[in-house]
Amino acid sequence: MMRIGVFVCHCGENIGKTVDCPTVAKEVIKLPNVVYAIDYKYMCSDPGQNLIKQAIAEHKLNAVVVASCSPHMHEKTFRKAVSAAGLNPYMCEIANIREQCSWVHDNVEEATKKAIDLIRMTVERVKFNFPLSEIKVPITKKALVIGGGIAGIQAALDIAGAGYKVILVEKEPSIGGHMSQLSETFPTLDCSQCILTPRMVEVYQHPNIKLYTYSEVESVDGFIGNFKVTIRKKARYVKEDLCTGCGLCTQKCPIKRAPSEFDEGLSNRPAIYVPFPQAVPNIPVIDRTVCTYFKTGKCQMCKKVCGRDAIDFEQKDTLITEDVGAIIVATGYKLYKIDKKGPDSAVKGYGEYGYGKYKDVIDGLQFERLASASGPTAGEILRPSDRKQPKKVVFIQCVGSRDPSKGFEYCSKICCMYTAKHAMLYKHKVHDGEAYVFYMDIRAGGKGYEEFVRRAIEEDHVKYIRGRVSKVYEKKGKLIVKGEDTLAGVPVEIEADMVVLATAIVAQPEAAKLAQTLGIPYDKYGFYAEVHPKLRPVESSSGGIFLAGACQAPRDIPESVAMASAAASKALILFGNENLEREPIVAKVNESTCVGCFYCKKVCAYNAIEIKELKDKKGNLIKVVASVNTGLCQGCGTCNATCPSKSIELIGFNDEQIFYQIKAL
Amino acid sequence: MGDNNFEPKIVAFVCNWCTYTGADLAGTSRMKYQSNVRMIRLPCTGRIDPMFIVKAFESGADGVLVSGCHPGDCHYTAGNFHARRRWILFRQLLKFIGIDESRLFFSWVSASEGKKWVDVINEVTDTVRKAGPFSDYHRINKEYTLNG
Numbered sequence: 001m002m003r004i005g006v007f008v009c010h011c012g013e014n015i016g017k018t019v020d021c022p023t024v025a026k027e028v029i030k031l032p033n034v035v036y037a038i039d040y041k042y043m044c045s046d047p048g049q050n051l052i053k054q055a056i057a058e059h060k061l062n063a064v065v066v067a068s069c070s071p072h073m074h075e076k077t078f079r080k081a082v083s084a085a086g087l088n089p090y091m092c093e094i095a096n097i098r099e100q101c102s103w104v105h106d107n108v109e110e111a112t113k114k115a116i117d118l119i120r121m122t123v124e125r126v127k128f129n130f131p132l133s134e135i136k137v138p139i140t141k142k143a144l145v146i147g148g149g150i151a152g153i154q155a156a157l158d159i160a161g162a163g164y165k166v167i168l169v170e171k172e173p174s175i176g177g178h179m180s181q182l183s184e185t186f187p188t189l190d191c192s193q194c195i196l197t198p199r200m201v202e203v204y205q206h207p208n209i210k211l212y213t214y215s216e217v218e219s220v221d222g223f224i225g226n227f228k229v230t231i232r233k234k235a236r237y238v239k240e241d242l243c244t245g246c247g248l249c250t251q252k253c254p255i256k257r258a259p260s261e262f263d264e265g266l267s268n269r270p271a272i273y274v275p276f277p278q279a280v281p282n283i284p285v286i287d288r289t290v291c292t293y294f295k296t297g298k299c300q301m302c303k304k305v306c307g308r309d310a311i312d313f314e315q316k317d318t319l320i321t322e323d324v325g326a327i328i329v330a331t332g333y334k335l336y337k338i339d340k341k342g343p344d345s346a347v348k349g350y351g352e353y354g355y356g357k358y359k360d361v362i363d364g365l366q367f368e369r370l371a372s373a374s375g376p377t378a379g380e381i382l383r384p385s386d387r388k389q390p391k392k393v394v395f396i397q398c399v400g401s402r403d404p405s406k407g408f409e410y411c412s413k414i415c416c417m418y419t420a421k422h423a424m425l426y427k428h429k430v431h432d433g434e435a436y437v438f439y440m441d442i443r444a445g446g447k448g449y450e451e452f453v454r455r456a457i458e459e460d461h462v463k464y465i466r467g468r469v470s471k472v473y474e475k476k477g478k479l480i481v482k483g484e485d486t487l488a489g490v491p492v493e494i495e496a497d498m499v500v501l502a503t504a505i506v507a508q509p510e511a512a513k514l515a516q517t518l519g520i521p522y523d524k525y526g527f528y529a530e531v532h533p534k535l536r537p538v539e540s541s542s543g544g545i546f547l548a549g550a551c552q553a554p555r556d557i558p559e560s561v562a563m564a565s566a567a568a569s570k571a572l573i574l575f576g577n578e579n580l581e582r583e584p585i586v587a588k589v590n591e592s593t594c595v596g597c598f599y600c601k602k603v604c605a606y607n608a609i610e611i612k613e614l615k616d617k618k619g620n621l622i623k624v625v626a627s628v629n630t631g632l633c634q635g636c637g638t639c640n641a642t643c644p645s646k647s648i649e650l651i652g653f654n655d656e657q658i659f660y661q662i663k664a665l
Numbered sequence: 666m667g668d669n670n671f672e673p674k675i676v677a678f679v680c681n682w683c684t685y686t687g688a689d690l691a692g693t694s695r696m697k698y699q700s701n702v703r704m705i706r707l708p709c710t711g712r713i714d715p716m717f718i719v720k721a722f723e724s725g726a727d728g729v730l731v732s733g734c735h736p737g738d739c740h741y742t743a744g745n746f747h748a749r750r751r752w753i754l755f756r757q758l759l760k761f762i763g764i765d766e767s768r769l770f771f772s773w774v775s776a777s778e779g780k781k782w783v784d785v786i787n788e789v790t791d792t793v794r795k796a797g798p799f800s801d802y803h804r805i806n807k808e809y810t811l812n813g
Contacts, residue, residue: 070689071706099692100704104783110700117703585708603711605742636741637712641751653707658717661705665674665724 002127005036005061006119007052009043009068011098016041018102018111024067028119033127035059044074052078053085063091063126067119069098088131090584090652095122117665124664128656135586136579137631139225140325143571144169146217146514149177150557151549151564152330153199158568159328160208164575167322168203169231170213172261174279175200177332181262181365183372183379185557186421187452193278193374200280214285218319220518223606223632224544225325225580235315237286238272242310245282249302249311250274258290260376264366266384267376272302272311277374286311326544326571329528330564331514333550335365336400336407336504350399350406353501354472359385360479361472361499364418371425381429383498390497393426394481395419395437396469400504402440408504408525413554415502416443420453422500423462435462436494438469438483446556465492472499505554520545528552538567546570585635585652587628594625594647600639601626608632609639673727673793675702675786678717680710680745683734683775690779698783699790702730709733711744715755718769722802728768728793732785735773745773765801768793 006028010016021039029037036059042048043066055061064087066078071094079089097115105111141164145156148170156166168175179185180200182192203209218230253270260269262276269275271291274284292299293313303311338350355361360383362370373379383390397419400407416439423435442464444450456462469483478495485492507526508514515522520540521529528551531541538546546567549560574580587600591614601609612627626648637650649655679685685706691698707713710733721729731752733745752771759766770792772785 070685070692072686072689096689096704099689101700103692103695104698105700106697107700114700114703121703121705603747605744634741636709636744637707638709638741638744638747641712641714642747650708650712653712655714655716658705658707658714659720662676662717662720663724665676665703665721665726 002033002063003035003059003061004033004063004065004123004126005052005055005059006034006038006065006067006123007043007048007055008037008039008097008115008119009048009066010039010041011043011069011102012041015068015098015102018105018108019097019115020108020112023112024115024119027116028123031120031123034123036061043068044077049077049081052081056082056085056087062087063093063129065093065095065119065122065126067095067097067115067122070094070096070100073099088133090132091126091129093122093126093129095119121661121664124660125657128654128660129652132584132651134581135584135630136581137225138579139574139577140227140323141165141575142167142322142324143326143328143568143575144217144227144229144322144324145328145330147177147330147332147549147551148172148175148203148211148213149330149332149549149560150179150196150199151332151560152177152328153196153203154561154564155328155330155548155568155571156203156209157199157206158565159571160206162568162572162575164208164572166209167229167231167324168209168211169215169217170211171216172275173214173236173283173285174275174281175203175211175213176276176278176280178365179557180276180278181264181372182368183375184421184425186417187446187448189421189424191373193372197278197280200278204280211281212320213281217514217517220327224542225574226631227324227327227544229322229324229327231320231322233318233320235317236283237288237311237313237315238284239310239312239315240281240283242308243283244308244310245274245284246307247274247284248305248307250284252301252305254299254301255290255292258287263369263376264363266366266369326546326574327518328546328548328564328567328571329514329518329520329540329551330548330560330567331508331511331551333505333554334508335363336506338363338399338501338503350501352471353396353399353469353499354474354479355501358472358474358479358499359383360390360497361501363501363503364415364422367422367500371422371429379429381426381433388497389430389433391430391432392434392494392496393423393436393498393500394469394479394494394496395423395435395500395502396481397437397439397502399501400506401502408506410525410554411443412502412505413443414505414556417446417449417452417556419500419502420444420456420462424456424460427460427462435460436481436496437462437464438481439464439466440468446558467492505550508551511551518542518545538563538570544574583635583652585650586630586633587635587637587639587648587650589626589628590647590649591625593645595645596624596626597644598626599642599644600648603638603642605636605638606632606634608634671794671798673701673790673798674725675728675730675790675793676721676726677702677704677730677732677786678707678710678713678721679704679731679774680733680740681706681708682740683738683773684732684782686776687774687778687782690776691782692779694779696779696783698786701790702786709739709741709744710748711739711741713748713751715751715758718755722768722799723806727796727799728770728789730770730772730785730789732772732774732782735775738775764805765796765799768796768799
């Protein structure tokens, strides 16, 4: 026998002014099974909650309806109160008579009638509620970090430092990411490698971090706390356990002219190579697209010279599975290559700037390599075409950024700062040189950033010209830069020796594919979407998957590091619990009526429906039925509405509850 | 239908994340709309069984509204698409068996569209008020029930 108590809240005047609460209470007590009804000024207050608790005890209530504000507001409060009185919290339901009644209607009579209707419907519904308990899911306290740039490194070190195991997967042969390519960093002009490489080594040596380089995430199954990840470890053709990193193979390799990825094509590397001297791990890989042995079947020079017999031409990709509880995605960015049309047809390219056509038109990362002491010119600024020192350099900002007609609408954020840094580094190295910067606006929001740009202009005498460049072309060994000074309102023409383009930051070309693998949303540019832009900036909408660094939007180093630590702390918050607790609003299968049509499986967006075989005691198969993985089920109820035999129901929103709610209209 | 004092009963089946929250927003913004609507909150419009709509008409509703997240915004990825498909099919079924399908409404109202919710409810209420009580349904329902 149901004994229902109804508690009508005045919410001060918020409800009481439009809904005649005493009348409502007097009316609803007449409803079948309602044994107690009362109105009170503030039901959510301590005395209000006590009123509910006392009534449960005194009137032996086994279900409660609170007519008050939206369930989004105080459902938890009242369920907690009911629970404190010894009743199951899921035996409490809310009738929303504030947001959807008293606040949206003026007429007292109408609003009162509506409130009574809403309560009657809720009373009918609560009759079919039954006690539920939170679902507990165990947590694998191990994290996967995808991407070994500065964000991934920071996240891995933070989680490992807290005492949990970390799997770090990097698709390139070495960790370090773009930061390892940079010469100096703004606004302090710290040497990038000097601050980064100790961290790379720390990752390599950390007992809690397992590093997979030259590897990619192949598939991800499972859910928050319980992911099963398959990692493809690509064949290096070098046995990692035997290689000592002596470097003899790379010296003796007859192929010398493959463009170096690390130097952005400004230098060459052999077919068997380590990307850069400080690479972690210091183990070479064979680029089979240029290796003579893989092309002709002859050579094997590296194998001959290797004293440890570490070269293995027969090596195959291997698949490794790991169980993890949280995933941090830190896959970073790419620079927009402006000479070609992008894969997105909306990107029209910037052929007029001559990138790819003129050797001395380079992009930002190429300039980093020119300025780097470990770069192809050992840090001397020498232009690529004839290795002469350029005396006049033009830097063009916003190439592809803030340009919806030819590039992307968004601001790439870091270019104003790195262009100021480039111009400054150039002036520090070429004292008699001239540096020009074409800009749209200077965006230097950040600690010490504005001061840094001012320093470039005032102390290093970099000439800033506000305006766009229309064309770059070659004439008598010079690059003619034609543009406009929009502050002076005059056309400008500069005879430059080198042009540096600050091209847009874009998402990794495979970003969307990885997002599909992980089941996380991304924006139209391929950047991963955070669940809330203000309050949950490092969480993806998939539970247990967090975002760090430039895979989410253009980010500079301090922001990437901060995001990484934030993402790590989100993973650690998860690991701080023994079990995950979640609302028991999940689907449940009635195995006796299920016919195994699996329509539910087809409509489930979460792969939560599994195939279960029912067997008799002898082990003979009786039938195949659907089964719900409560860890994966999110409780949408689409399966419930789809099932032709009504054999799957959404607990908390089952057919009886809804039908009786409707019937009480 | 000539009854000038007719006040229709409207039932709205809405999802918890977009439309219900949007309707809450209309309340917190103190927007006003007609009081004929009775909301039934479900986690997702994907949960809406066409039988709910039948039951609503049977229980005296003169109009039914289904409202959820905008396409692409579903909290559960694709529940709203399933809802839309079912709604279209069900509406055609109503038409096929000779029941006035124009009393069945569909809308996308997001959590930030309090104003849109107000407009939708007023429009649905006005349309149904103009159409009069859903006596056809009750007549047909009665006939079918009597004939077993």
